[in-house]
Amino acid sequence: MTAPATTSSARNAWENAALxxxxxxxxxxxxxxxxxxxFAVPGGQITALIGPNGAGKTTLVNILSGSMTCDRGQELIGxxxxxxxxxxxxxxxxxxxxxxxxxxxGGLTVLENLLVAARDQAGERLxxxxxxxGLVRRQEKDNVERALDLLETYGLYRLxxxxxxxxxxxQKKLLEISRAVMASPKILLLDEPMAGVNPAxxxxxxxxxxxxxxxxxxxxxxxxxxxxxxxxxxxVIVLAEGRTLAEGRLSELRENExxxxxxxxxxxxxxxxx
Amino acid sequence: xxxxWLSVGFGFVTASVLAISAVGLSLQFxxxxxxxxxxxxxxxLGAYFSYALNNELLHINIWLAMVCGSLGMGALxxxxxxxxxxxxxxxxxxTFYVLIVTFGLSLILLNLEYSLWGADVRFFNMPLxxxxxxxxxxxxxxxxxxMGIAIITMLGVHTLLKVTRLGKCMRAMSDNTALAMxxxxxxxxxxxxxxxxxxxxxxxxxxxxxxxxxxxxxxxxELFLFVIFAAVIVGGVGSIYGAMAGALLIGLATEVxxxxxxxxxxxxxxxxxxxxxxxxxxxxxxxxxxxx
Amino acid sequence: MSxxxxxxxxxxxxxxxxxxLAMGLNIQYGETGILNFAYIGFVAIGAYVTGxxxxxxxxxxxxxYILGFSMPFPFNLLIGGLTxxxxxxxxxxxxxxxxxTDYLAMVLISLSLVLYxxxxxxxxxxxxxxxxxxxxxxxxxVLHLNTNSFIPFFAGVTGVVALIMWFVMSRIMRSxxxxxxxxxxxxxxxxxxLGKNVFRQQLKSMIIGSFYAGIGGGLIIQxxxxxxxxxxxxxxxxxxxxxxxxxxxxNNIGLLVGALVVExxxxxxxxxxxAIPGHPGLIEYFDxxxxxxxxxxxxxxxxxxxxxERTRKAxxxxxxxxLGAEATVAGEEAVxxxxxxxxxxxxxxxxxxxGQ
Numbered sequence: 001m002t003a004p005a006t007t008s009s010a011r012n013a014w015e016n017a018a019l020x021x022x023x024x025x026x027x028x029x030x031x032x033x034x035x036x037x038x039f040a041v042p043g044g045q046i047t048a049l050i051g052p053n054g055a056g057k058t059t060l061v062n063i064l065s066g067s068m069t070c071d072r073g074q075e076l077i078g079x080x081x082x083x084x085x086x087x088x089x090x091x092x093x094x095x096x097x098x099x100x101x102x103x104x105x106g107g108l109t110v111l112e113n114l115l116v117a118a119r120d121q122a123g124e125r126l127x128x129x130x131x132x133x134g135l136v137r138r139q140e141k142d143n144v145e146r147a148l149d150l151l152e153t154y155g156l157y158r159l160x161x162x163x164x165x166x167x168x169x170x171q172k173k174l175l176e177i178s179r180a181v182m183a184s185p186k187i188l189l190l191d192e193p194m195a196g197v198n199p200a201x202x203x204x205x206x207x208x209x210x211x212x213x214x215x216x217x218x219x220x221x222x223x224x225x226x227x228x229x230x231x232x233x234x235x236v237i238v239l240a241e242g243r244t245l246a247e248g249r250l251s252e253l254r255e256n257e258x259x260x261x262x263x264x265x266x267x268x269x270x271x272x273x274x
Numbered sequence: 275x276x277x278x279w280l281s282v283g284f285g286f287v288t289a290s291v292l293a294i295s296a297v298g299l300s301l302q303f304x305x306x307x308x309x310x311x312x313x314x315x316x317x318x319l320g321a322y323f324s325y326a327l328n329n330e331l332l333h334i335n336i337w338l339a340m341v342c343g344s345l346g347m348g349a350l351x352x353x354x355x356x357x358x359x360x361x362x363x364x365x366x367x368x369t370f371y372v373l374i375v376t377f378g379l380s381l382i383l384l385n386l387e388y389s390l391w392g393a394d395v396r397f398f399n400m401p402l403x404x405x406x407x408x409x410x411x412x413x414x415x416x417x418x419x420x421m422g423i424a425i426i427t428m429l430g431v432h433t434l435l436k437v438t439r440l441g442k443c444m445r446a447m448s449d450n451t452a453l454a455m456x457x458x459x460x461x462x463x464x465x466x467x468x469x470x471x472x473x474x475x476x477x478x479x480x481x482x483x484x485x486x487x488x489x490x491x492x493x494x495x496e497l498f499l500f501v502i503f504a505a506v507i508v509g510g511v512g513s514i515y516g517a518m519a520g521a522l523l524i525g526l527a528t529e530v531x532x533x534x535x536x537x538x539x540x541x542x543x544x545x546x547x548x549x550x551x552x553x554x555x556x557x558x559x560x561x562x563x564x565x566x
Numbered sequence: 567m568s569x570x571x572x573x574x575x576x577x578x579x580x581x582x583x584x585x586x587l588a589m590g591l592n593i594q595y596g597e598t599g600i601l602n603f604a605y606i607g608f609v610a611i612g613a614y615v616t617g618x619x620x621x622x623x624x625x626x627x628x629x630x631y632i633l634g635f636s637m638p639f640p641f642n643l644l645i646g647g648l649t650x651x652x653x654x655x656x657x658x659x660x661x662x663x664x665x666x667t668d669y670l671a672m673v674l675i676s677l678s679l680v681l682y683x684x685x686x687x688x689x690x691x692x693x694x695x696x697x698x699x700x701x702x703x704x705x706x707x708v709l710h711l712n713t714n715s716f717i718p719f720f721a722g723v724t725g726v727v728a729l730i731m732w733f734v735m736s737r738i739m740r741s742x743x744x745x746x747x748x749x750x751x752x753x754x755x756x757x758x759x760l761g762k763n764v765f766r767q768q769l770k771s772m773i774i775g776s777f778y779a780g781i782g783g784g785l786i787i788q789x790x791x792x793x794x795x796x797x798x799x800x801x802x803x804x805x806x807x808x809x810x811x812x813x814x815x816x817n818n819i820g821l822l823v824g825a826l827v828v829e830x831x832x833x834x835x836x837x838x839x840x841a842i843p844g845h846p847g848l849i850e851y852f853d854x855x856x857x858x859x860x861x862x863x864x865x866x867x868x869x870x871x872x873x874x875e876r877t878r879k880a881x882x883x884x885x886x887x888x889l890g891a892e893a894t895v896a897g898e899e900a901v902x903x904x905x906x907x908x909x910x911x912x913x914x915x916x917x918x919x920x921g922q
Binding site for chain 3: 065066067086087088091092096097099103105106107108109111112115116117119121122123124125126129130136140141144148152157160161163179183
Binding site for chain 3: 308362366371381496553
């Protein structure tokens with residue numbers, strides 16, 4: 001894989017990549033949303049995917065998580081080629097994603113939302129339901145305990161039996177993240193986790209993400225909030241016009257003329273007041 | 275070989291009926307974004323309106339009755355949308371609900387027809403039919419008129435969509451309803467007009483179906499519905515011109531096949547083509563991108 | 567036995583039978599969100615196969631049909647159910663895999679109409695428009711029941727079958743499998759993102775639901791001894807939907823209530839009202855209109871049905887109460903130490919709207 005390495009940290013990323021891609025291209029009716037994006041997400045770190053609007057970030061996340069196919073390109077999880085795998089197979093490998101606009105399973109309770117995410121549930125097979133009910137019951141109990149632990153951590157315990165569709169916007173965001181965490185991800189793709197959220201909740205979510213890193217999860221997050229990026233991200237990938245512009249630490253990237261130009265200077269400078 | 279050309283002729287007739295009904299369905303689907311499962315019953319009801327004017331309450335010339343009956347169905351379609359379909363569509367986000375409502379509407383209309391006209395076969399009061407030869411193809415007066423009606427209707431729809439402001443608004447709504455609304459298009463008015471057109475074309479195609487089949491029964495519309503679906507899907511869901519192309523293809527295929535297999539199953543050929551389309555090219559001939 | 571008792575037991579039979587049918591459609595539509603507008607076709611397959619298996623070889627009977635193995639009850643019934651399931655697999659592989667909701671519904675209705683057309687016209691299959699009749703009574707050789715005692719007996723048998731099938735369905739709906747179905751119903755993209763093989767789950771749902779349809783149909787032909795196309799015009803699917811939507815989607819008790827309400831209106835009302843002279847069948851027609859109107863009214867005023875879906879609470883899993891955990895409240899402005907966060911000048915960022 002040829003890496004558009006621009007900085008030393010970027011080169012390091014390619015060597016320890018949990019997730020990497022090269023030459024990802026996707027066009028919608030002739031318009032290229034993603035045009036040859038390539039980067040490596042280092043394992044066990046928090047990486048940000050930043051870039052101006054229309055840079056193709058969400059499309060890229062859709063492709064990486066399998067919700068969408070790419071026209072060209074290659075994607076690797078570790079050393080496995082997962083290009084254009086369907087999303088459930090990618091999820092099986094341990095890659096989970098959240099959605100920019102929270103998609104809760106409205107007809108289910110908050111607890112059930114998490115239970116759906118639990119992996120390898122014997123109770124999904126009819127054989128087990130009728131012939132090994134004890135196993136199913138035990139697994140359920142364990143999953144429920146774990147789910148309730150998570151709900152406690154994320155402050156949603158009180159709402160465990162509430163219908164997911166009745167939650168407020170901030171609560172749905174927390175549900176979205178905790179549900180992905182329940183699936184014991186190795187890699188977590190977060191699509192603008194801080195979007196539309198009040199500052200105190202941003203702090204909380206930032207804290208949760210740092211905790212995830214401590215537990216060994218690799219995090220890739222799309223974010224516009226460069227303040228947050230500066231504070232919690234180890235590595236940054238800049239996307240513009242569907243391709244990777246640069247990779248590295250935010251401090252290094254601020255010096256990069258191209259990156260600054262892509263952002264028209266505004267947002268980057270604003271994030272430095274701290 | 276003689277039989278082949280004869281069936282080609284019939285094929286054009288069936289295609290004509292199909293074209294009118296398929297385009298009527300597609301126009302409405304493009305705007306409202308859900309399939310009207312009562313469409314077959316709209317067709318039958320329109321045919322019964324024409325029948326009532328032609329052979330029951332009054333005794334008007336069949337073609338005049340056809341026009342009036344169709345317009346009547348168009349008006350009824352507007353009312354049905356206003357008081358039943360639009361409220362449900364507004365209230366429930368998922369299309370499940372309004373689809374079930376159209377399914378229920380179909381049951382209601384069918385049984386109303388049974389109640390008012392009974393299950394017996396009815397006939398239009400037609401002038402004497404003369405046959406005309408076009409080389410190996412043989413067609414009667416009414417069949418020629420039906421084909422003419424279909425051509426006029428297709429040209430009319432084409433003109434409407436491409437030339438008139440109304441048509442442009444319809445195309446905009448069909449592409450992106452939310453954007454159309456914010457662009458100042460009166461979506462409610464366009465929807466009403468579309469239902470009127472759809473209902474009129476349903477009534478029109480139902481009547482000509484009754485004319486070409488030679489008789490009228492309440493369930494005829496429903497049984498024909500799947501042929502319309504086949505034409506729409508084969509042509510490419512969401513595309514008006516696709517519906518026309520699909521109608522031509524299915525119309526010819528069903529009639530020509532009838533020359534070689536048991537004619538009782540000729541309509542089922544449409545279903546076979548539908549399945550083949552799904553297997554080979556699911557988006558159809560002229561698919562609108564992003565629609566499936 | 568007096569006419570009233572005969573009538574009541576017939577009613578009871580149809581109550582149990584429609585309950586079975588409703589459970590089958592419920593797992594497809596109510597639980598998994600598959601709008602199976604061809605459901606009645608699967609019921610018919612079950613009925614025809616069950617009947618044709620129990621009849622002797624067709625030569626000489628005056629009827630034309632395939633199979634004809636003089637198979638005894640309940641084996642023919644089970645195979646009838648399995649045949650319906652097999653058919654569901656074919657349908658799922660061709661249509662379900664490729665299509666979204668409305669288009670799937672269109673194809674399924676078309677399938678239903680074509681099946682009807684073929685069975686109605688192609689005589690060698692199941693005797694065409696006349697349908698199958700003189701289907702042997704179950705247990706005829708063993709129990710020697712006369713017509714009077716067969717009806718309540720078989721109504722009882724159907725009740726037992728319904729009970730067993732209810733038990734099975736309850737277990738499935740309460741299990742993780744049921745939960746996965748509901749997740750797919752609510753948002754199949756999310757379900758896939760969480761690792762669920764959506765198509766395989768939908769296939770499972772179709773197979774189970776169609777088995778119930780086939781059993782329900784098989785029981786009908788065994789009860790009445792005959793079955794012909796007029797019994798299953800494609801619009802009949804709607805009646806089963808009505809049972810579910812009126813009674814309560816996703817709730818088995820609701821289904822029973824729905825079967826009672828809809829089936830009582832359907833069967834009961836016409837029989838009690840005097841026929842209007844000169845207009846045969848008018849009562850039936852009004853009845854069907856009434857069902858359509860009732861359904862729309864229910865959808866409008868009480869879309870959750872008479873008996874709404876029950877929420878499954880945490881306590882049901884045996885999890886104990888956690889004191890103190892209640893104190894943490896999410897989403898509210900919990901004040902943390904980092905209050906000195908500078909106001910962020912975020913450019914008016916519109917969330918990226920991309921085609922998905």
